[in-house]
Amino acid sequence: MQTSAGRALALICYEGVFAQDVNAAPERPDYLVLITNDAWFGSYSGPYQHLVQAQLRAAEQGLPMVRVANTGITAVIDPYGQIRDSLALNTSGYLDARLPAPLPPTLYSGTGDWPAALVAAFLLGVSVLPRLRLKRRRTLA
Missing domain, CATH: 3.60.110.10 (Carbon-nitrogen hydrolase)
Structure with missing residues (x-):
């Protein structure tokens, strides 16, 4: 308008x-x-x-x-x-x-929620990684 x-x-x-x-x-x-x-x-x-x-x-x-x-x-x-x-x-x-x-x-007006979603996905991946390694060690042992 x-x-x-x-x-x-x-x-x-x-x-x-x-x-x-x-x-x-x-x-x-x-x-x-x-x-x-x-x-x-x-x-x-x-x-x-x-x-x-x-x-x-x-x-x-x-x-x-x-x-x-x-x-x-x-x-x-x-x-x-x-x-x-x-x-x-x-x-x-x-x-x-x-x-x-x-x-x-602003940065947000150009990118929207994508940066926050990527950071959240990265943190989720990082938090799951140690559990996957532990599970793999148990399988190999």
Whole structure:
């Protein structure tokens, strides 16, 4: 979606939780817009966890985010994942905040989960190797 502020990638509610949805965009946007209804979370930890997940998306992509929540926490998040301005939980109002500039593409935005999956596979292999050697020694003895 092209706006006067640049290209935005609109995310609806839980699309902001899954990194693969953000990485699947055909072009890198200039910023992220997350529109959500956090009413079903209640007023305990859910809205705060959802906000932290939005901060993680912004930081891993190196993109600022505008998070709009009708009953949750509305916030402008910089590309480092820091909240620049916000409205508290269950607060009506609006924000008039400057949208931070995006950072260059991050390593994660280019590779996704592949490096972590490769490290996990390597560690799994390394942890199984001693057992295979022990089993082989027993067979040979």
